[in-house]
Amino acid sequence: MGTTSLAAARMGVGSGEILGLFRDVAEGLTKAEVVSRTGLSRTTVNQRLDGLLTAGLLIPSPVDARTGGRPAGRFVVNRGRGVLLVADIGATGLRTALCDLAGEVLVERETRADVTEGPQAVLSVVDGLFAEILGVAGHAPADVLGIGLDVPGPVDFASGRVVSPPIMTGWDRYDIPGWFAAGYDCPVLVDKDVNAMAYGEHRLRYPDVPHLLMVKIGTGVGTGLVAGGRVHRGADGAAGDVGHIQVHVDDVDEPPVCRCGNAGCVEAYAGGWALVRDLRAAGRAVTTVDDAVGLIRGGDPLAVRLARRAARILGGAIADTVNLFNPRVIAVGGQLAHIDEQLFAGIREIVYRRSLPLATRNLQIVRSDLDPHAGVLGLAQLLADGLYTPERVQELVDHAVDHA
Amino acid sequence: MGTTSLAAARMGVGSGEILGLFRDVAEGLTKAEVVSRTGLSRTTVNQRLDGLLTAGLLIPSPVDARTGGRPAGRFVVNRGRGVLLVADIGATGLRTALCDLAGEVLVERETRADVTEGPQAVLSVVDGLFAEILGVAGHAPADVLGIGLDVPGPVDFASGRVVSPPIMTGWDRYDIPGWFAAGYDCPVLVDKDVNAMAYGEHRLRYPDVPHLLMVKIGTGVGTGLVAGGRVHRGADGAAGDVGHIQVHVDDVDEPPVCRCGNAGCVEAYAGGWALVRDLRAAGRAVTTVDDAVGLIRGGDPLAVRLARRAARILGGAIADTVNLFNPRVIAVGGQLAHIDEQLFAGIREIVYRRSLPLATRNLQIVRSDLDPHAGVLGLAQLLADGLYTPERVQELVDHAVDHA
Structure with a gap:
């Protein structure tokens, strides 16, 4: 049984898959619903949910605003387990936001900034606004589980580098993820602005x-x-x-x-x-x-x-x-x-x-x-997708269970 | 264990997944290789391979042409368990082929045919050639596990109907899969010609x-x-x-x-x-x-x-x-x-x-x-993809095991 569970975890029936089931269900799921949706045994579901609860990835469903009661035995994704930082960098201005793990914007700040002043000047502005909105929301850099930026130019998505941008003077091949490595310990995603906007429209509107x-x-x-x-x-x-x-x-x-x-x-x-x-x-x-x-x-x-x-x-x-x-x-x-x-x-x-x-x-x-807001919202959705990879969830669960 | 295996089958570690592993490995795999690639237990792998062998979906690896020996304990996909029929319909001619389950062409026939003569005239020609190449290869309609056609016009892929084609007079909304239902008991796929060609190039060349x-x-x-x-x-x-x-x-x-x-x-x-x-x-x-x-x-x-x-x-x-x-x-x-x-x-x-x-x-x-040949080859690859859906493999295995 232990071996089969391990196999299941490796081929897709792990904690990440289970957590994924909860993502698009605002009202949450009960254990029985997880059993019926996955076909997993009650024992296995219990074990997986315990791990996700210990890791703080799931929490009991909060009080229902309409009924005033707390739905018994119902769990939801813990959107507040950490935060996401995103920055939508335009030609002449930029917008930053702090989001919960479902991608909802909690704090937003925008400012004018000329992209042609180059990566160091512009990313310093982003850094300053990130620090400001973290402070406003009462969070520390250690709470940041993902950073996303979009820019008005072509991006090599795998490396997070801008490539031969027609209007972003000085940005060619600049290591944007590297800039944030000093202050944050989390993945950094960089995309073209319209890609983030398109994804935001798709996930949130269509x-x-x-x-x-x-x-x-x-x-x-x-x-x-x-x-x-x-x-x-x-x-x-x-x-x-x-x-x-x-x-x-x-x-x-x-x-x-x-x-x-x-x-x-x-x-x-x-x-x-x-x-x-x-x-x-x-x-x-x-x-x-x-x-x-x-x-x-x-x-x-x-x-x-x-x-x-x-x-x-x-x-x-x-x-x-x-x-x-x-x-x-x-x-x-x-x-x-x-x-x-x-x-x-x-x-x-x-x-x-x-x-x-x-x-x-x-x-x-x-x-x-x-x-x-399409850019920041799309970036937050792209980051939220990345949070739910089976590998990452398993890592968080294993770490939590080891330290429980 | 029974329940967990069932769960695994439902969420993606079933016989279909195992068979999929073999598809792109011409030299086949051993039990040990399946264990190491899936992380499944030996017991589970044995059980899955037994089912696939009983259903005739896998066979022991044939004699190696270079060494003259048969590699011990090595299994390959049984490409000869059935056949695929494909037809690439152009504006002025059509090409049909009988393929094995890996999509390799065994027999091919082409002829002139004017697509503007309408679906019944053209599909009658296809039907005749299908019967001829089945006969040449010594197969019966019951051996056909999939039929694929491509046409020079837009297709609603879900229903297999041509939609508002600029040059295919009389074909609009014609039920092409329905035409073949009388003679064959298998899925019928219809696509636009360039889509099949593109997929053939991708799968076989790039x-x-x-x-x-x-x-x-x-x-x-x-x-x-x-x-x-x-x-x-x-x-x-x-x-x-x-x-x-x-x-x-x-x-x-x-x-x-x-x-x-x-x-x-x-x-x-x-x-x-x-x-x-x-x-x-x-x-x-x-x-x-x-x-x-x-x-x-x-x-x-x-x-x-x-x-x-x-x-x-x-x-x-x-x-x-x-x-x-x-x-x-x-x-x-x-x-x-x-x-x-x-x-x-x-x-x-x-x-x-x-x-x-x-x-x-x-x-x-x-x-x-x-x-x-890109059209017929691409269609055969699209059909071969469809053969390996977990549901279909499980159905074949269950049927074989019940009748073993």
Whole structure:
């Protein structure tokens, strides 16, 4: 029996699997429910639950707010056994959050920061905010079970290093996980911003939609793909690079040069930086993408014309993406997603005209309602996934049982 | 112990899991190797192997051709326990094959058949060839453990029905699995042709490449995506539809109308049917795509010019796909893949110029060397995957043990 249990633990019926059963059941489970869901014997379930309770990974279900009573014999995941720290790093600002182990945000702080100042400057800011929100929540670095960061550029997910980023000066190959190793003893995950956003939308808004596309239209333009419920990062972490698809625009003789070095890319027309460039060239007093959004929403005729053109160009690129990837839901975020009227109508018109009817008949194109929190929420979900690996749970249980 | 074993079977340490271990090990495994790979007890392994041997799913390893001896205590998957039937249905011809349970082709037959004659006409031809190759191999319909078909159009994979196919007149929503239910008692799988080809390339040529793109340039143009080792079919089975991405071509005033009803699609310039159209319009005596390929390979100046334009257009669409999907390998098949010189150089030039350096530095663009067998081989692999589901193996073992 001992040997068989060990075998079961190694091949997938261990404490990690049992804990996994509890993750998506807010109201918790009883021992009897675990027995019926797993087919394990009562003895084995008792043994596993004892280990998870000793390790503090499960706790008895708290008092029910509606009934005022505590459900007898019901257990839930101990979301407060530790905390997660996440940072969503954008081109011009960053947002940090302290989350519980289910990925719910407990404290959040944002600040302006220019990503082109390089990793040391920006990560120092992140470090400071992490210390601040830990303090606010009354936690120590030892309570942190996972750190997640996202950045506006391609990432080699396995090593956590940014790779050949077009706009992140000084970040190429920088060891981001290494930066945090001095202050924290936990895994550090680094991903591209739109990947985290896409995963957040999938887990929190569309858990039943395995194929989802996130489009971020901010300073630049990028997409994150969730395929079969998993983030599709591609062979080099470069997937989803819709911003640098080349487009043809009828009334333009000389395609504008892009930040990537090519000319005529989607974001050289439709990215926030391109709109700012065109508005400034026409003498408008704009400096930031938010300024451009303000002009468009205020009805400035040139700004509206440029926004309509951007929508058609984005619509074309999204139509191509729909033809190739066939998602069920497209969630649009980023600063320019706030130009509802001009942007969504234009995108929808082109997508429904140019994609296969089969791919659009059930397609939803919606504004991301998690945005601007989609990045931190998605990172917290990615970290929470990692917490429940069978190896890690087993390690925590073994450690707790040995010291009980 | 009985209860725990049952639990193990239900949660993944059953006979199916054990059989799965053997699948990719041509030289087989010993009992001791199964024990060390699974962590299961000797008793449990003995019990599982006995069941699999009784059910005829495993057999003792055959005589080693090099040494002339039979490796003692070594078992292999019984590839001859039954057979698989597959049919790769193209626009103008079809290829059928009888395969062993590892997906190796034992007998193959091809014939001309016009897909636009509708499902009953075409499936009758398939049925006839299936009966013929079963006879040649000395097998009865009862030996068939799986049937697989692929077609040149979008498929709802769950129901096995073709959905809104642009070129398969009369096939919309036709119940293909139902057609075979009268003669065979086994699962019937239906997929899009490029999906089967992509999976064949992945399993048989690039098993270590999880992200692979198959491009078929035949009468039409299509792509199949393998993401994370799985075929990415998308929400409606419409993924990979690169042929209907719209492109801009500088020297064309009026974009040509496509078979899909839109104008200016990739395949309206670069598909085999479009080349035939353009060559006929210029007075060349061509009827089939093979005629067009012959003219191009023969050096006809107009044909060569059209082929070069097709390569640039395909290169642009493939560059977009690389930006979005970031595959490691692109395998090119279909009749036009035989125009090496003009086609590959043009595609490579555009892809390396227009895709992110990060996405192309390790990218291989190769001719599919499985083609024209990639479809049947991929279908056989998809069927072989299905054979090893834990439920099915357990069913076969239980049945055999009950009747032993």
